Amino acid sequence: MDFNLFNSLGARQMAIDVGTANTVVYVPGEGIVLNEPSVVALEVVNGVERVRAVGSDAKILMGKTADNIRTYRPLIDGVINDLDLTEQMIKHFIAKATGGPNLLSRGPEIVVGVPSASTEVERRAIHAAAINAGGRDVWLIEEPLAAAIGAGLPIEQPIGSMVVDIGGGTTEVAIIALKQPTYSTSERVGGDKMDEAIASYVRMKHNVEIGPVSAERIKKEIGSASSTPEGMNIVGHVGGRDVTVGNLCEIELSQAEMAEALHDVVQQIVETVSRALGHAGAEIASDIINQGLVITGGGALLTNIDTVLRDQTGLPVRVADEPLTCVALGAARALQDAEFRTELHAASRVM
Ligand SMILES: Nc1ncnc2c1ncn2[C@@H]1O[C@H](COP(=O)(O)OP(=O)(O)OP(=O)(O)O)[C@@H](O)[C@H]1O
Ligand SMILES: [Mg+2]
Structure with missing residues (x-):
């Protein structure tokens, strides 16, 4: 097949992590194709508001524009603050990642990471945004589960794994065994x-x-x-x-x-982790004492966050290799795993 024609068919599958701070798109076979701030700039022209810029182009305008241009973050504290803007942003990013809408393609299968604490209404909204953006089939996956897969934790085994995802808006902690979160919690701190x-x-x-x-x-x-x-x-x-x-x-x-x-913010993160540890049953606790915990998300890049967590929990702590893109990578891996797809399908019945 001619390369251009292949390209014009667009990506068949993509994973999107729509974060409070950044949106990341991963396409199997290609890798990370987009990683931009979750920011939208609106401009008023002749009394009508329209999108002026999205992503990196919008973030550089933050705090620097006259009154007719405003920048917004559609997600705050890990949840959708403005549904319409979130949808416009997702559409823009999907179009950019696929190289724009094209008539030949049936649209990609899309898996979207959602915060574990997101409500049914929010999940439905994200699902609808991805469908409206041209997604053929849309699956949802809880972010800590995707983060754990992306970080290479042995989540399919009967061993308790703990992941701490410190994002822009939230810190999500999950304990996972046999592909299922046995406990998860989300705190609006990050x-x-x-x-x-x-x-x-x-x-x-x-x-x-x-x-x-x-x-x-x-x-x-x-x-x-x-x-x-x-x-x-x-x-x-x-x-x-x-x-x-x-x-x-x-x-x-x-x-x-x-x-x-x-200091105080870091202590809140430590407390969130301690609370999760307090909920682990005896067997899982013993796994976590051996395996330790993995930190993902941009907050994992804060200098010494790993040593503070290690000192205060007494557990081994590892920073994931690519903390900022773990969720998108893990979501894509879940989509490609036949067994996981079935589970995602069931978990994504939001309509
Ligand atoms: N080197 C660094 N040191 C400290 N913080 C960092 C570093 N690099 C990025 N961050 C922070 O990480 C955060 C973004 O992380 P990430 O992209 O994982 O969040 P998100 O997924 O968009 O948010 P959420 O998961 O809460 O919805 C931002 O607050 C950013 O400032
Ligand atoms: Mg995140």
């Missing part, structure tokens, strides 16, 4: 709360107001879950406005200050 904590720390301690984009940037640069002797000399710079005099200024922040700013 990267966004870390950014807020950094901004409020800088305001309190330095009297400087910084925006959420700057807070996130400094977190990625020098953020840490704990302060260590090695981190004493690690510093970063961030620009903002001095709230006392109104001047624009740049301040220096140390990694130790980051750890102080992030």
Whole structure:
């Protein structure tokens, strides 16, 4: 078959992780074909609102546009905040990942990761968005299960595996055995709360107001879950406005200050994990003591989050290889596994 014709048939299967912070699309055989912020920019032209940009193009506009252009995050705290915008965003990303709508293709089979705590109404909405975006068949998979598969945990075995997915909006903890979550919990704490904590720390301690984009940037640069002797000399710079005099200024922040700013949020994550451990039965607890837990999601990249979890739970802790794309990869693997497909099918009966 001629390569162009093959391309024009589009992807047959795709997995999408629609996250609070990022949307990731994985196509079997191709890998990650899209990884962009879950942001939509709307513009008012002649009194009518229309989509101006989606994804990376929209995120660079955040906090930098005149009143006629506004940027929105359709998902907040891991759940859909604006259904219509979520649908428009999913459609845009699916079209981009498939190279646009085409008449030859029957549309791809799509598996979408959903937060384990999402309601029936939210699941139905995500399902409908993927169908409206051209999906031929749409399956849903709970994100922690997909994260565990993506992280390579032995979830099909009669061994309890524990995954902690620290995303932008939520931290989801699940204990999985024989392909089924035996326990899962979701807390509205993650990267966004870390950014807020950094901004409020800088305001309190330095009297400087910084925006959420700057807070996130400094977190990625020098953020840490704990302060260590090695981190004493690690510093970063961030620009903002001095709230006392109104001047624009740049301040220096140390990694130790980051750890102080992030202390409470990190403790909330630790407590979520401890609560899940408290629900594990004796046999599963013994598996987890041996196997430890795996951290996925962008929050797994926070410096020392693994050591803090290790110290406070006493368990072995491993950061997944590709924490930001684990869910999409795991969802795709589930779709390709014949036995799993049947289970997904049953779990996706939302209509
Ligand atoms: N190096 C890093 N250090 C700390 N945090 C990071 C780093 N890289 C990314 N993050 C944070 O990870 C978060 C995004 O992670 P991820 O893409 O897993 O979230 P999501 O799947 O969109 O959200 P959710 O699962 O809650 O819906 C953001 O808050 C981002 O700032
Ligand atoms: Mg996620």
